[in-house]
Amino acid sequence: MKKKDTVTSAVLSEDYRSNLALVTRLLRTSDSFDMLTKTLVLESGELTLFFIDGFAKDTVLQKLMMHFTSLKKLRHTAREFMEECLPYIETDVTADLSQMLHMVMSGGTLILGSSFGAEAILLDTRTYPARQTAEPEGDRVMRGSRDGFVETLIFNTALIRRRIRNPELTMQYFKIGRDSGSDVVLCYMNDRADKEYVKELSKKLSSIDTDALVMGHESLKECLVKHRWYNPFPKIRTTERPDAAAAQLLEGSVLIIIDNSPEVMVLPSTIFDFMQESNDFYFPPLTGTYIRIVRYVVFFLTLVLTPTWYLMLRYPNFVPAWLGFVLPKETGQLPIFVQLLLVEFIIDALRLASLNTPNMLNNSLSVVGGLILGDFAVDIGWLIPEVILYMAFVAIANFTQRSYELGYSIKFLRILLLVLTALFGIWGYAGGMLVIIILIATNSTANGKRNYLYPLIPLDLRALRTLLFRVKKSS
DSSP, rough: OOOTTTTTTTOSSSOOHHHHHHHHHHHHTTTTTTEEEEEEEETTEEEEEEEEEETHHHHHHHHHHHHHTTOOOOEEEEEEEHHHHOOOSSSEEOOOHHHHHHHHTTTEEEHHHHHHTTOOOEEBBOOOOOOOOOOOOOOOSSSSSOOOOOOOOOHHHHHHHOOOOTHHHHEEOOOEEEETTTTEEEEEETTTSOOHHHHHHHHHHHHHOOOOOTTTTTHHHHHHOOTTOOOOOOOOOOEEEEEHHHHHHHHEEEEEETTTOOEEEEEEHHHHHHHHHGGGSSOOOHHHHHHHHHHHHHHHHHHHHHHHHHHHHHHHGGGGGGGGGGSSSSOSSHHHHHHHHHHHHHHHHHHHHHHTOHHHHHHHHHHHHHHHOOOOOHHSSSSSSSHHHHHHHHHGGGSSOOHHHHHHHHHHHHHHHHHHHHHHHHHHHHHHHHHHHHHHOOOOOOSSSBTTTTTTTTTOOOOOOOOSSOOOOOO
16 A cells, blocks of 8 residues: 655645744654754744755855845745845755655755745755765776766766766656655766667656665666566666766666665666676777686686586596596595585675675685685585585686676576486486576566677677677777
8 A cells, every 4th residue: 555645735825934834844843853944034034944964065054044144125036036135056946845845855955935925945955975986896997997986876977977078968867766755867878879768768767656765776676677586687787887887878878877876777788798897998909808708708617617517427437538537536425416505505605704794804704714614624524625626616707797696697597507417417407508598588688679698689790799809999
């Protein structure tokens, strides 16, 4: 059952005292210590300001109030007062009570005046606590810029506009969430983006009906995209790098920027897009191509290495003599299949533990814990060295690409392939590979039109060449 909007039936009247009582009641100023009001008594009228402590710019409001108290008479309408007596840039006049409350709760300032009638003035005096635009921890580069998106939306839009100084760059604003009223921006190049796709996204964003986007881009993604639970491949790519976001805009992609989230959503995205990194473009084409090929090869190995090794153990007679070294001399006290699954879970347990470990102890405890557990498990016969070797490679190689969602999707499919191989041998291995191909091929992108394997399906050789190899951009 949807929660009723408490201000849909309330409106401002021509009486200043009634308006003051109504807004005070709706904002519940007496119940919250940080919800402030300031009434200025002039010679022939009153002005009352509503704002939140910690959001409003103190110096700006101080100067404005000093200016207001210098006014002798207050006989202006709201619009006349804004145009003649308000020396501030970001101002607006409105009679919409819900817009007034939203502006105050967002950090702006509301001004009621004894001569304003059923209208009020809104001042955008917001200033949010924000960290510096440092390089994202999960998306570092060896060369290039060191700035990154932060949790403040206006900072993020400015970082993009700093790189694209073109009036075709469009920032379309939305307010989503009945309780959160989250600020969301649809960003695109008007002359390069697919206009039908932009229109479709705009319609979807406008029609979202939810209480709040409590988890930022993840909450919005779940509202935008219908995800089939059995298909783990991600549909929407995110980035914390302004340079990568600007490059995607110039290639015709669309961005969704959300306040309180340092990650920008990039739409539409195929599986090949997930394999691109900023490092590829900060090096010459030959070096960038080598890095990209290494990433593709290593990433593929993270999927098939342990299932293929286990398949070779199931059929040792088919292993060529030159590959005989991969067959272990001892299998340990636990079956190899159980050992592989056990290490899969141990790796995730260590990763979760490292997230909750204080920074000063994080690296040392992770390394020491892994070494002690691995050495102890080998000594007592639970695990064999080969299992630790292959799983260590898989765990480290998974970081060759930055998407955690794609990494976990490959992990789930690797476990599926391993289980099918254990149950049905070579036929299970072949069936598992077929299932993986089907899941990739049937996973549509966020716009529902482009295939997840584009430009391989449908085949676009020129686009495929630019995704597989780092080619020089034409002017």
